[in-house]
Amino acid sequence: MLGESYIYRDRTLYCESVALDDIVSRLGTPCYVYSAGSILGRFNAYHSAFDATPHMICYAVKANSNLEILRLLAEAGSGFDIVSGGELYRVMKAGGSPSKVVFSGVGKTAEEIAYAIDNDIHCFNCESASELVLIDSIAARHRNRVRVAFRVNPDIEAKTHPYISTGLREHKFGIDFEEAEAVYQRALSFSHVVPESLSCHIGSQLLDTGPILEALDKMLDLVDRLRAGGVPIKTLDLGGGLGVAYQDGDVAPPIPDFIREMCRRAATRNLEVHIEPGRSIVGASGVLLTRVLYRKRTGEKEFVVVDAAMNDLLRPALYKAHHSIVPLREAPERGAIVADVVGPVCETGDFLARDRSIANLLPGDLLAICTTGAYGFVLASNYNSRLRPPEVLVDGAGWRIIRARETYGDLIQEEI
Numbered sequence: 001m002l003g004e005s006y007i008y009r010d011r012t013l014y015c016e017s018v019a020l021d022d023i024v025s026r027l028g029t030p031c032y033v034y035s036a037g038s039i040l041g042r043f044n045a046y047h048s049a050f051d052a053t054p055h056m057i058c059y060a061v062k063a064n065s066n067l068e069i070l071r072l073l074a075e076a077g078s079g080f081d082i083v084s085g086g087e088l089y090r091v092m093k094a095g096g097s098p099s100k101v102v103f104s105g106v107g108k109t110a111e112e113i114a115y116a117i118d119n120d121i122h123c124f125n126c127e128s129a130s131e132l133v134l135i136d137s138i139a140a141r142h143r144n145r146v147r148v149a150f151r152v153n154p155d156i157e158a159k160t161h162p163y164i165s166t167g168l169r170e171h172k173f174g175i176d177f178e179e180a181e182a183v184y185q186r187a188l189s190f191s192h193v194v195p196e197s198l199s200c201h202i203g204s205q206l207l208d209t210g211p212i213l214e215a216l217d218k219m220l221d222l223v224d225r226l227r228a229g230g231v232p233i234k235t236l237d238l239g240g241g242l243g244v245a246y247q248d249g250d251v252a253p254p255i256p257d258f259i260r261e262m263c264r265r266a267a268t269r270n271l272e273v274h275i276e277p278g279r280s281i282v283g284a285s286g287v288l289l290t291r292v293l294y295r296k297r298t299g300e301k302e303f304v305v306v307d308a309a310m311n312d313l314l315r316p317a318l319y320k321a322h323h324s325i326v327p328l329r330e331a332p333e334r335g336a337i338v339a340d341v342v343g344p345v346c347e348t349g350d351f352l353a354r355d356r357s358i359a360n361l362l363p364g365d366l367l368a369i370c371t372t373g374a375y376g377f378v379l380a381s382n383y384n385s386r387l388r389p390p391e392v393l394v395d396g397a398g399w400r401i402i403r404a405r406e407t408y409g410d411l412i413q414e415e416i
């Protein structure tokens, strides 16, 4: 599944107006490429669908935290959803405003909370009563009052991969729906937190918006009950989670329809609506370019060995995720094969595709692994002492390196 910015012209794959093999001839492989047009198009689709509803779009930094991507979104007016002090540092380095930052995560440390309070972030999405106690005590030391939301777990099955489903009672995230009112009442008794927001996030890669809308309805009821109990809720944060199409047959929910339906349901409550999309903004913008090193056969199986591996793109190994793989130069006359596409890492789990019907590739051929703009580079590691790949941002007919390829020196830099 090629993202909206990718198209073949004269049998050559382009990102916007740039032929991808031009990037390879300058930078080599493996290499991540992102389309600025795709990212901004999706951000603006969210933004314009909210229309007159007061809102804040907090891009989930963990999906792709490259400074230039953050800068692009900050300039477009985005806020940010962070899950660590490091992500706050990145947002500020990229010119993002802490006043548009919400801090999520089940294990915030005292240092991270202090750092976020020092920088006056918009809100903490608090995940437990003991975190609330810590936030209140740190805020008191800083002579500050900070906004908090509780992340409430609506106990709704998100219908996605179990590792990225987060909204059931058995998951580690958030506080129980039934306990929410008591926890908010407790928060009212603290003097350095202002509980004026409510948040939830039920999971990721949701192709069916039914469960999010069901969660929304539960949250709206809870808003009513909290307000009736004297908690002045002003904001509802519905998290992220909208999916993208990774393979034929996946139909991604259209962003405008989803947001308009959300706004329609929330309309009478006089709420500011926040969302935290990650994947649906950057996922389809990216490809990972790789080169075929070898073809080999063992027993009954055909393998295509490429120079990208699980250290560059972990999703297939971690979630058995499907990414379609296409050649940079179409050669239909060569026919197709069924093969595993694997990398050089010494793990059987190091595969990018299994039993995949794919072009009859030859060593030297260049491939694009599609829809890798989200949870791609951010999950890359140096396993097997491999260098993490460079990242490139395409904008119209131009492109630039937004992260250099690592060097052998980088590998040992921190080992004193």
Ligand SMILES: *Cc1c(COP(=O)(O)O)cnc(C)c1O
Residues within 6 Å of the ligand: 060, 062, 063, 081, 104, 105, 201, 203, 204, 205, 239, 240, 241, 242, 276, 277, 278, 279, 280, 374
């Ligand atoms: C991961 C995450 C998101 C973003 O999820 P996507 O599926 O990438 O949109 C938003 N909010 C929270 C709290 C998250 O953990």
